[in-house]
Amino acid sequence: MLTTKFKIIDNEPEKEYAQMVSLEHRKKFAQFFTPFVIAEFMANWILENKELQTVLDPAFGLGIFARAIRQKNADCLIKGFEIDETILQEANAIFEHEENTSIFLKDYMFIDWGNHYDGIICNPPYFKFHDYDNKTVLNEIEENLGLKLNGFTNLYTLFLLKSAYQLNKNGRSAYIIPSEFLNSDYGKLVKSYLIENKLLRYIIVFDFEENVFDDALTTASILLFANDNEKSEVEFMNVKSLDELQFLQTKIQSYPKSKADNSFSFSELNPDIKWRAYYQKQNATQFKNLVPFSTYGKVMRGIATGANEYFTFNQSKAKKYDIDEKFLLPCITKSVDVSGVFFTKENFEELKQQDKNIFLFNATEQTEALSKYILKGEAEKINKRFLTASRNPWYALEKRPPSPIWVSVFNRNGLRFIRNEANISNLTTFHCIYLNLFSVQKVDLLFAYLLTDISKEIFNDNRREYGNGLHKFEPNDINKALMVDLDKISKTDEKQILALFFEYRKSELSGNPNIGLLEAINGIFVKLFSS
Ligand SMILES: C[S@@+](CC[C@H](N)C(=O)[O-])C[C@H]1O[C@@H](n2cnc3c(N)ncnc32)[C@H](O)[C@@H]1O
Incomplete structure (x- = not known):
């Protein structure tokens, strides 16, 4: 018999619970709850197994999935x-x-290996490899599945693999997890396993304008499995909003008869590539003559100090501690301090006058004032921090020369490149782009390209999503990304691009950027490289 309390078909218990315990407690156990509509959607997949007698939820929380299942099935054992x-x-x-x-x-990972279920439904804990005892769990997986995984594997994929193994004949499973593993290096082995066991039927990826989990900045996808012989392909779908799930429901309900719009057979799926290629339009395919970005240069992260509050200086602070400017390294410390795409010496002077933090403590000699400030750091245990403790001396700055181009690390509207004309250093808020010998002479042409929409479109194939529309690019994502082959541009086209580029630069620096000029540059690249 169902009690009234039990029939809760919304997120009220989760909301009450979130008020009752601290965020710290929830983070410690990775307690981020599934919105009820999603739980229902996933439960419906499980409930389509007409032989459903036993159901497992490996990470129960407040039982949102059990509540969703009980709306339609009072008898199965959960x-x-x-x-x-x-x-x-x-x-x-x-x-x-x-x-x-x-x-x-x-702890689900250490028990119950011998049992099998008709339905398994789960929102597992999203622990990264360093947040759980990953050696012991990986041993457990190796012993039971004969699968040796990479030490960087996140716990949620291990939950997923174990559950796939525990499915009965005709069993169904539904998992909601971050999409990250689909596009990461450690995910390759997991993907290989999913291809081999042939149980995966659908991957539904949420399209990031909306945060599916209220307080966890993460991206989500739903994976649906069936242990039957009905299909040997995986269908990929994108969902932009929770409302769209309703439409998918109808389609999925007609499994296995449903007509696939975007399916790939198990033999077609390649575990070694980012699976974004299967569910997102790949921009690079629309263009020809592309080469890896690393052909022209190398992207590296900016300077990490390990204690920005100690190492960063403005003029007032320099005065207070009597630090001579020759012991301060000019350095951009915050991306908001750079507004345009050309960062000039004048821009730097302005920031200096505005007393912004645009210097780093750089004690290259021994003076009384420097020693005093170093002692102050030691008194505050700055020398015992993770990064400083590994340097010798602890206050030495990383040796990273200024780079001619910066690129922002986090982005909402595509990559943002900045030409560092002031030749100053930068903290990790930007990555540094260093050009190789061949491309140094082409820096203006290269930079003109980096300002175009076509470059951003192609780079987007390699981005990482962070939820809420936020995208991150690690240095290697850019190194490996594609761009147009500058050698394929004729002298005449190059001249035309550069003329437009210098005019744009002038307009930007005069405070009145002429976007039409950028569009014209973009038009030339599109004409030359469209396939
Ligand atoms: C992401 S929450 C999901 C809760 C609920 N199923 C939902 O979807 O709203 C994961 C839950 O698993 C629990 N958990 C974390 N590690 C676990 C483990 N190793 N074994 C079993 N449960 C675990 C957490 O305490 C948390 O309640």
């Missing part, structure tokens, strides 16, 4: 595992009159 006593108590209170649901205070 088993849950939960590692946190506090949340388990609350879950037990919700399910206290529910005979067919049992929740156990156990």
